[in-house]
Amino acid sequence: MSKDSEHSNSIEELYDLYHVDVYRFLRTFTGNESDAEDLTQETFMQLMKDKQINSLDQKRNPKTWILTIAKYKAIDHHRKRKFLIFFQDKIINQIPGVNLNPDLITSKNETKQELMDSINSLKTDQKLAVVLRGINELSISETASVLNWSESKVKTTYHRAIKQLEKSMNCEIKGGILHEDAR
């Protein structure tokens, strides 16, 4: 039933077609470039293995399939980081005089960066929904397939996330003004 000529979707072709989507997803989800690059690589390596093991999956929409892998990579990474940060904080707090330069942190005039930060402060579920719907511009059913959720869950989660973003971005603007006044 499955012809091997369907193997035409070689890993290079899939890479050429989808690496930007994958990178965008991971860049927004992780919030930084180097993690996004690492995970993009890992995603396509994983895809290559999966293709060898199970060629049946080729019938799936390749885009949602690849983004599903990227999602697992992102969540995995997120868990690891949480774990590391937990210890790093403890260690950093014990070293006297180590202070992150506040000027470096707050130099984010652009709304793009603000949006990125707001997205990053969302809960994981909301973040996934926002990145896939808003940044990757997947449809509701594609998003549902990547996340393995019901369409209804995609709708509510996305809706709540947007409300949250609107709120937090307004707050940040207000916070900025307050900060100026305080000087």
Next chain:
Amino acid sequence: MKMQDEMRNKFSNLRNSKDLQPDPQFIKQTRQNLIQNSSTPHSNKKTHLLPIFSVMLLIPLCTILFLSFNSLEFINTTPSSSNNLKTTPVSKNETKIYIYHTHSRESFLPEIEKTKPEEAFDKKLNVVDVGSYLSSYLEEHNFKVKHDQTDFSGVAIERGDNYHQIYELSKENLTKFLNKEPANKNAIFLDIHRDWVDESATTTSINGKETARIIFVLSSNHKNYESNYKLANKLNDKLQELYPGVSRGVVTKESTNSKETYNQELGSNALLVNIGGVDNTLDEEKRAAKILADVLKKILEE
């Protein structure tokens, strides 16, 4: 609509910004790596200790977190019951149920992808769909249902009527129905709306599924208030018993204006029911409709 569009613009700005484009050097390098790897059969299986450790630690951590969050959850209790009310004899087989929607375009934000409650109106996807679910569940329970799907909001908009005049429109249809058969005055009239308040008030979880909450709204300035109240109260009690958390209770609006009766003076079993609110999805509404149908069946069988 503005806000949502604004957000969409922000998304597409971000999407097309340089930040979200991978570095060309990196693209090339990764592509080469892939090609190399795909030609050599891979066999290196490294075990990473860190992930295993982190998972081992995460499991108990998550369990603790999960438990502590769960214990925080509590059920909103609604105004309590008055048990000993003897109610009007409505029995199942003869009872007709008349469902209508005075504010026919009330809609649901997650479905129409908007965020402001004042934008929660839609021509096509709206509270009439909730009425359809309710009708079909009631028909499954062998009720005779009349679902008036008239788009009163649309008619009112065309005529330039205001929000209160719109009850006059739905009243016309109700009166026609009442005049058809004398027995129709014993029908149960349900004017199905959805609330304005946000999801924290209008959503609960039933068997692990998000479900819209229901509130019964009554007007008191007419002769049928008592008997309408009895029906609302019975439904509320039954909901509390079988689906705790779904009912938000019975609310009476006391208006001195004799016209603001929500048409409830026309029947002895007439209610305005808010199923969910602007933040609910149709799936959540559907679950609530199913529950309401079940509870109606139960109280009419008693």
